[in-house]
Amino acid sequence: MSRDASSPIGSEKMLDDYFFSVEDVAFAARANFAGGARAFYDAMDADECYAALSRRVRLNDGLAKLVYERVVALSKVSSDPDYENPLDVALAAYLRILLYSSPALAINAARVIADTPRIWWAEHLASKVRARAGSDILEFSREPNVEAMTSRQFSLPDSFLANRASTQLIRLQAKPNG
Amino acid sequence: MRLHPDLLAEGEKIIRGAVDDDDILHVRSRDNVYNCAGMIFSARRTQIDIEDFEWIVEDDGYRELSEADISYGDLVFYYKEEKPKHVGVIVKRQTEETWVLSQWGSYCEILHPLRVTYEAYGEPRRFFTDRK
Numbered sequence: 001m002s003r004d005a006s007s008p009i010g011s012e013k014m015l016d017d018y019f020f021s022v023e024d025v026a027f028a029a030r031a032n033f034a035g036g037a038r039a040f041y042d043a044m045d046a047d048e049c050y051a052a053l054s055r056r057v058r059l060n061d062g063l064a065k066l067v068y069e070r071v072v073a074l075s076k077v078s079s080d081p082d083y084e085n086p087l088d089v090a091l092a093a094y095l096r097i098l099l100y101s102s103p104a105l106a107i108n109a110a111r112v113i114a115d116t117p118r119i120w121w122a123e124h125l126a127s128k129v130r131a132r133a134g135s136d137i138l139e140f141s142r143e144p145n146v147e148a149m150t151s152r153q154f155s156l157p158d159s160f161l162a163n164r165a166s167t168q169l170i171r172l173q174a175k176p177n178g
Numbered sequence: 179m180r181l182h183p184d185l186l187a188e189g190e191k192i193i194r195g196a197v198d199d200d201d202i203l204h205v206r207s208r209d210n211v212y213n214c215a216g217m218i219f220s221a222r223r224t225q226i227d228i229e230d231f232e233w234i235v236e237d238d239g240y241r242e243l244s245e246a247d248i249s250y251g252d253l254v255f256y257y258k259e260e261k262p263k264h265v266g267v268i269v270k271r272q273t274e275e276t277w278v279l280s281q282w283g284s285y286c287e288i289l290h291p292l293r294v295t296y297e298a299y300g301e302p303r304r305f306f307t308d309r310k
Contacts, residue, residue, distance in 0.1 A: 029188035032181070033283035033296050035214045035264050036227035042261070043298060079182070084210070086182040118179055 015063070018056075019070055021049035028089035031121070040121060044093055057101045064102035067094050071109040075116040084118050091122035099129065107133045181210050181284055189285040196296050203288050210284035214265045217281040218253065228262050231255065240306040252307040254278055254292065258300025268292075 021027060027047055034040035044050045057063040071094045074087045085091075091113055098106035110129035113122050181189070186208075197203060215226040219234055226234070240253070248254070250271050256264040266280025269289065276292040283296075292302055 025184050025188045028185055029192055030298075032185065032189060032210075032285070033192070033298055035262075035283065035299075036229045038227075038229050038261065039263050039298075046298070082180065083182040084179045084185075086185055 015053070015056075015066060018049050018053035021047070022053060022093050023070075023074070023087065023090040025086065027093075028086065031089045031092075037124065040092075041096065044096065050093055050097075054097045054100060057097050061102065064098055064105050067097055068102070068105040068109055070094055071098075071112055075112050079118070081118070084120060085116065088119040088122050091116065091119060092125050095122060095125050095129065099125075179210075186285065189283070193282060193285065193288070193296065197294055202294060203290050206279065206287040206289060208286040209281075212281060213283065214281045217287065218265060218267055228265060231262055231265060235306050238308065240308045243305050243307055245302070245305055248276070248305045248307070249309070251309070252305055254302045255304040255306070256295060256299040256301060257303035258298065262304075264295060264299035266290075 027050070030047070031040055031043045034043050053067075057067055071091060074091055074094075077087060079085045079087070095106060095109050095113060098109050106129055110126035110133070113119065113126040114130065116122065180186075193203065209222070211224065212220060212222045213225045213228070215228045215231060215234075216222065216224050219226050219231075219238070235253070243252070248268055248271060250268050252268045254266050254268060255262050256266075264280060264282075266278035268276060269279045270277035277289060278292050279287060279289050280295075281287045
């Protein structure tokens with residue numbers, strides 16, 4: 001039976017498929033090859049399911065709430081304390097989707113992520129969202145050039161980067177150990 | 179904090195699938211504390227965003243050179259779609275083969291031929307040296 005995106009049931013099934021893909025270990029594994037934030041986002045964009053889900057959520061405000069609910073649900077999933085949270089990439093992916101579709105939910109999601117243990121990529125993005133909460137930057141997230149927002153606008157100003165002593169602080173953002 | 183075993187296994191599967199003959203890849207170490215740029219610019223202590231490399235190499239006194247002039251100890255930056263994706267250090271340079279040591283994402287340090295990498299890293303494009 002073909003899926004009908006216009007029907008609520010078909011739409012839900014399709015969404016579950018997208019959620020499954022974004023939360024799958026294969027998606028996380030590919031993203032973890034990234035050497036930096038932009039490469040990490042590029043890896044996400046290269047994934048058909050992520051791209052399709054992101055597109056659908058941007059076109060339908062009601063879906064953003066479902067994505068937010070996935071963030072809340074994933075943040076409550078217990079994981080082995082000896083390892084990084086295997087849902088780290090999925091949380092980052094959902095937060096990024098919310099950034100593009102519902103800034104208010106993105107801020108809430110970023111706060112939920114703050115309490116999620118042993119994550120790296122998701123917290124990397126969430127900390128920037130929390131820092132920007134209250135400013136007008138997030139309000140621009142509906143504009144087409146969303147890449148610029150997640151990378152350049154989240155970067156520190158050039159004046160701050162000009163000083164080597166200051167930049168050491170940025171360069172040495174160690175992954176949490178132990 | 180170590181990667182979850184399921185994620186590690188999937189990553190290794192992708193690495194082995196990146197080449198026709200996986201005997202060509204030699205894993206030196208498995209660690210996810212650092213990434214490719216962190217392996218080189220932070221002595222394996224942390225992650226550094228590859229996007230920051232231009233000002234780091236300038237700050238650290240590197241100079242760019244052509245592939246023909248590279249030697250062991252020099253750096254190679256891989257590009258895809260005009261964006262830097264990966265960096266490694268040249269460890270062996272002979273007439274017919276060049277070998278690179280680089281950290282592949284959050285997975286492992288690998289000794290690999292210059293033009294054999296994970297496909298998302300693209301091609302070797304720019305080379306730098308700090309030789310005096």
